Amino acid sequence: MLVDLIQQLFNGLVIGSIYTLVALGLTIIFGILGIAHFAHGSVAMFGGYLTFFFIQQFGIGLFPAMAVAMAVGALLGVVLERVAYHPVRNAPPINAFIIALGLTLIIEKANLLVFGVDQVIIPTGFDRVFNIGGVTLPELRVYILGIAAFLVVAMTILINRTWMGMAVRAVAQNRPAAILMGINVNTVSMFVFGLSSALGVAAGVLVGALFAVAPGVSGGLVVKGFAVLILGGLGSIPGAIIGGLVLGVSEAFASAFVSSAYKDVIAFLLMIGVLLIKPEGLMRRRSNR
Amino acid sequence: MLTVTNLRIAYGGAEVVHGVSLEVGEGECVALIGPNGAGKSSLLKAVCGLIKPTAGNIVFEGADITGMAGHEVARRGIAMCPEGRQMFPEMTVMENLRLGAYRRRKEDISAEIEEVMTLFPRLRERASQMAGTLSGGEQEMVAISRALMAKPQLCIFDEPSLGIAPKVVDEIEDTLVKIKALGVTVLLVEQAVSMALRVADRAYVLEAGEVVAAGTSAEMSSDPRVQRAYLGA
Ligand SMILES: Nc1ncnc2c1ncn2[C@@H]1O[C@H](COP(=O)(O)OP(=O)(O)O)[C@@H](O)[C@H]1O
Ligand SMILES: [Mg+2]
Numbered sequence: 001m002l003v004d005l006i007q008q009l010f011n012g013l014v015i016g017s018i019y020t021l022v023a024l025g026l027t028i029i030f031g032i033l034g035i036a037h038f039a040h041g042s043v044a045m046f047g048g049y050l051t052f053f054f055i056q057q058f059g060i061g062l063f064p065a066m067a068v069a070m071a072v073g074a075l076l077g078v079v080l081e082r083v084a085y086h087p088v089r090n091a092p093p094i095n096a097f098i099i100a101l102g103l104t105l106i107i108e109k110a111n112l113l114v115f116g117v118d119q120v121i122i123p124t125g126f127d128r129v130f131n132i133g134g135v136t137l138p139e140l141r142v143y144i145l146g147i148a149a150f151l152v153v154a155m156t157i158l159i160n161r162t163w164m165g166m167a168v169r170a171v172a173q174n175r176p177a178a179i180l181m182g183i184n185v186n187t188v189s190m191f192v193f194g195l196s197s198a199l200g201v202a203a204g205v206l207v208g209a210l211f212a213v214a215p216g217v218s219g220g221l222v223v224k225g226f227a228v229l230i231l232g233g234l235g236s237i238p239g240a241i242i243g244g245l246v247l248g249v250s251e252a253f254a255s256a257f258v259s260s261a262y263k264d265v266i267a268f269l270l271m272i273g274v275l276l277i278k279p280e281g282l283m284r285r286r287s288n289r
Numbered sequence: 290m291l292t293v294t295n296l297r298i299a300y301g302g303a304e305v306v307h308g309v310s311l312e313v314g315e316g317e318c319v320a321l322i323g324p325n326g327a328g329k330s331s332l333l334k335a336v337c338g339l340i341k342p343t344a345g346n347i348v349f350e351g352a353d354i355t356g357m358a359g360h361e362v363a364r365r366g367i368a369m370c371p372e373g374r375q376m377f378p379e380m381t382v383m384e385n386l387r388l389g390a391y392r393r394r395k396e397d398i399s400a401e402i403e404e405v406m407t408l409f410p411r412l413r414e415r416a417s418q419m420a421g422t423l424s425g426g427e428q429e430m431v432a433i434s435r436a437l438m439a440k441p442q443l444c445i446f447d448e449p450s451l452g453i454a455p456k457v458v459d460e461i462e463d464t465l466v467k468i469k470a471l472g473v474t475v476l477l478v479e480q481a482v483s484m485a486l487r488v489a490d491r492a493y494v495l496e497a498g499e500v501v502a503a504g505t506s507a508e509m510s511s512d513p514r515v516q517r518a519y520l521g522a
Contacts, residue, residue: 166384166387166388166391174377176339176359176375177371177377180337180359182363
């Protein structure tokens, strides 16, 4: 029984770490621009396809392919901010909402056109399986957890310890005051979209290695991402980290000990529960905004 | 140093500042007084680039900054300690102070941190506390210090005494005097008029979006109209 618990905890953390990567991007975009960036999942899938393409075409390894795809994703994010969201920054929020929906369709269809309708699994060559005291640890899943942890820590350091990160937090907490400090909100918006999209691509690659890159996966990723945001608190970075892991582990436990049919219901049950008991999210203090 | 000429400001068609001109010379401390809703904050926001005036000119150190983006105005050396203090609530006092020096982020700012902590010893005790959890008076100290951290050529204060305990208002007055003594050029908006006139060299009176009186602080304190309307004489 204990072994089962540890096994499911491990499985849940692996999936949860991917949810965290998706949610981190969504939460900093929401914090800065107040936008629900639905196209985030499609950007993630684009990154997954791109990584698959690099590996197939140029025979490079997973890590370099992923790094290049993340860089391309960051660039794509900056372009999306400039071309799609920047023009409506002062318009009523419904404008950004419609644009977010439009972008989702456009990127989704572009993925289909460029990469085709077939699902692809990103080859990694990480096929070993470790067994520690009865707990099965597939090599790939260990790497996924490691990569996600690395990216989350790197991002946290970036946001907490650098001037750019301070500027990002300042704009999220008090935009006019941030401008008075000499912070260029445009630069911060572009940076946030670049960073978010790079993290989204990383999530897409990990999903593609673990399951598959396919049309339709992106919608599910975004739904889970927003579920995490509501769990952890809109705009909260610690909330996205904790919320992602809580969701992943809950799903793993539910499918192992209740029924896998109920796996996806868990996200919504958790969301409803948090909204009833602590509507500001797990990681937000009640008094704040 | 700062010359505002015929400035007009409107919100959605309703004009609230009707052609205001004023000047702040290098090293001067100028007060802008007037009742609630006179347009004082609007004027300051236009100077700082947070809103765009509909007409008129703002010239700072010889350069036309009318309608310039707020962050560029800040980078040119105008710092503002805004009305309502405008903390970054989920950041520590220290982080708020460091953000004040954002335009000087490539320089060493430890000496300035030390300076403002000497000015307000209370901030040293509170350095790692979240700014949102401070009292109003303490937040005002952070807001003033944050503005000073920019080492600005011109420092603007928008009602630093608003909603602050009387004892702390005295402390703020002392601080403004010290800031003046450091040679910083100051534009001070205040409704605590007697305090403002004690600190400032000159003053403008703004009523319903127009300058209705101007002169040295001594002249203003002895002006019967100012005495009646603002000094409770
Ligand atoms: N964002 C705004 N939108 C519409 N009207 C505003 C806005 N800000 C200020 N006003 C109006 O402009 C006038 C001047 O306000 P303000 O500049 O804040 O005056 P003061 O700082 O002298 O009290 C007031 O009538 C106020 O209602
Ligand atoms: Mg005001």
